[in-house]
Amino acid sequence: MPQPPSAAAAPASGRTGAQRAGDTLFISDLHLSPQQPDLTALFLHWLGTRPRGAAALYILGDLFDTWIGDDDDGYRDIEAALAEVAAAGTRCQLMHGNRDFLLGRRFARRTGVTLLRDPARITLAGEPMLLMHGDLLCTDDVPYQRFRRRVRNPLVQWLFLRQSLRRRRRIAANYRQQSARAMADKTAEIMDVNADTVLRYMRRHGVRRLIHGHTHRPADHPLRLDGAPAHRHVLADWSAAGGEVLVAAGGELIREPVRPPGAGAS
Secondary structure, eight states, X not given: OOOOSSOEEOOGGGSOHHHHTTOEEEEXXXXXXXXXXXXXXXXXXXXXXXXXXXXXXXXXXXXXXOOOOTTXXXXXXXXXXXXXXXXXXXXXXXXXXXSOTTOOHHHHHHHTOEEXXXXXXXXXXXXXXXXXXXXXXXXXXXXXXXXXXXXXXXXXXXXXXXXXXXXXXXXXXXXXXXXXXXXXXXXXXHHSOOHHHHHHHHHHTTOSEEEEOSSOOOEEEEEEETTEEEEEEEOOOOBTTBEEEEEEETTEEEEEEEOOTTSSOO
């Protein structure tokens, strides 16, 4: 996928529906929740239009602000919309984030999505690239990495899922409060990726292009990996005011804005 170090910025309206039919779309960090209905409405509108006919949709973590088990019934509209996209022929693939790592097989069956491991190596336009949520790259945040290992333990997850749905919701709400307080006490540098860790993952998986989310710092970073050029692309987080999609099309990457209905092309 030859291109300049930075992905191009281009509006969706610049390409016809036929030109966009084979696109591969990358999004992350929507943090959907019942407390943000306008954000959910934006995503449902986008999901009902843009991904239709695309080759693939990759959701690289934190689609939901919390996911407390596949018996959670608070997101049926989103599940139904994902199922429609998958049924229409778009390959939908989803990676766990640090907020929705309990998404499981029942969710996958209901929606038609494929759950991806983190990291995942794919090939597009003949180029291998690495997909990650991004939290594994933030190795300077030692307390978080310790917490991540604990909550990803299958036994810990099994014990949590044995609790009632009501109790799990209380636990999740308490965790969000604790997480917000912890983040307020951390520097921006600690919560960003570690440069050496980025290169280590890319080298281990034999790629020169990495796409990830998590940090909420959308940018395209040129790198040097073993003396040769490489690239790291950070996905944007979404809000009710809009979002962004990284589109692989025609051998290049395009940053495509997502706007609320009535606010312009999306």
